Amino acid sequence: MSSPYxxxxxxxxxxxxxxxxxxxxPESSNEDTNRAASSVRDxxxxxxxxLSAIGRDISRTIEKAIxxxxxxxxxVKVSPESQEKLEALVQAGVFRNRxxxxxFLIEEGIKTQSALFERVRQKLSEIERxxxxxxxxxxxxxx
Numbered sequence: 001m002s003s004p005y006x007x008x009x010x011x012x013x014x015x016x017x018x019x020x021x022x023x024x025x026p027e028s029s030n031e032d033t034n035r036a037a038s039s040v041r042d043x044x045x046x047x048x049x050x051l052s053a054i055g056r057d058i059s060r061t062i063e064k065a066i067x068x069x070x071x072x073x074x075x076v077k078v079s080p081e082s083q084e085k086l087e088a089l090v091q092a093g094v095f096r097n098r099x100x101x102x103x104f105l106i107e108e109g110i111k112t113q114s115a116l117f118e119r120v121r122q123k124l125s126e127i128e129r130x131x132x133x134x135x136x137x138x139x140x141x142x143x
Contacts, residue, residue, distance in 0.1 A: 076102065 078086070086098040086105075095101040110117065 071103075078102070 083098075086101045089095050089101040090098055095104065
């Protein structure tokens with residue numbers, strides 16, 4: 001019985017996937033069943049090989065991370081244009097990934113701007129000297 005407050009629920013039909021074989025389906029033949037079973041066995045036989053490959057990939061990644069102890073990971077935002085340039089270097093096969101391409105470009109930029117970094121180093125030394133001087137003044141007043 002249906003009312004505005006209690007709607008009669010319609011039964012939900014069972015979803016049938018193309019890969020499902022039903023026992024009650026007269027069109028399903030023994031050949032279909034055998035073919036499906038063969039496919040399942042084939043896929044199942046590949047699972048250990050796939051797991052082994054995944055394990056090797058993980059091992060290589062860990063070894064690379066351990067051996068790269070002098071490398072640092074830095075997250076940076078780049079413009080869409082820069083992203084395209086990095087991707088182009090990867091697609092061309094110059095680098096394995098965008099991180100390597102970005103690392104190379106950063107290194108090259110630092111080399112190119114060596115005069116700037118020398119000046120920054122000098123200014124930082126001067127700042128540290130002034131800080132030490134101020135700490136000395138404060139230490140003298142507290143004595």
